[in-house]
Amino acid sequence: MRAALYYAPPDGAPLARLAADWLGRDAATGEATRKPDPRLDPLVAEPARYGFHATMKAPFRLAEGRTLAELDESLAAFCAARGAASVERLALRRIGRFFALVPDGPHPDLATLADETVRAFEPFRAPLSEAETARRAPERLTPRQRALLGDWGYPYVFDEFRFHMTLTGPVPDEDAAALEAELAERLAPVIDRPLAIDGLALFVEPEPDAPFRLHARHPLASIR
Numbered sequence: 001m002r003a004a005l006y007y008a009p010p011d012g013a014p015l016a017r018l019a020a021d022w023l024g025r026d027a028a029t030g031e032a033t034r035k036p037d038p039r040l041d042p043l044v045a046e047p048a049r050y051g052f053h054a055t056m057k058a059p060f061r062l063a064e065g066r067t068l069a070e071l072d073e074s075l076a077a078f079c080a081a082r083g084a085a086s087v088e089r090l091a092l093r094r095i096g097r098f099f100a101l102v103p104d105g106p107h108p109d110l111a112t113l114a115d116e117t118v119r120a121f122e123p124f125r126a127p128l129s130e131a132e133t134a135r136r137a138p139e140r141l142t143p144r145q146r147a148l149l150g151d152w153g154y155p156y157v158f159d160e161f162r163f164h165m166t167l168t169g170p171v172p173d174e175d176a177a178a179l180e181a182e183l184a185e186r187l188a189p190v191i192d193r194p195l196a197i198d199g200l201a202l203f204v205e206p207e208p209d210a211p212f213r214l215h216a217r218h219p220l221a222s223i224r
Helices: 014-023 041-050 068-080 108-120 130-135 143-152 173-186
Strands: 002-007 054-060 085-087 090-095 098-103 195-197 199-205 213-219
Touching: 002 068, 014 041, 014 173, 054 108, 054 199, 068 108, 068 199, 068 213, 085 108, 090 173, 098 173
Parallel strands: none
Antiparallel strands: 002 054, 002 199, 085 195, 090 098, 199 213
């Protein structure tokens, strides 16, 4: 089993519904959201398995002696002690070869929240195995990213962090323009609009390569 700490929009929110319909799967229920689509399904297979989200602490095996219930309880307490953040405008972007929804501009509060999440829950993370390290293709990473992978189990944390909600796997260059237009049309109700980062979610992969499921979602609440 692996656990992951994500931002995921609340079940029933417009972004959650639109993303689940696009990916063909709702991670909150585990149910299919549309009929199989032989054109689209290969492009969304990876993000559909992980569930629609933005990574705050990447998937990890629990350290010896730690339990899922303890992790969930700690996440609830962590969220209760931190204020919600917000994205002023959500944008559709191509990052490398995949498409994602990202903030249209810098948001230091999101980076701070991600940094605190990574640090706070590091005691719950088991060290990476050799196979897990190899899966991250360290030979393709920068020296800084390799160091972060070794220290924190994931290469895209702290100064390498970028808040994004993945919508596709790799898209061939020749298909990118048409797919971007399709995504822009489907996601028009949420693009160029604000997004409240008002909670964090605990997702669980019950066994290797199984689809991730939402286990719990906890609200962020400002300290007064």
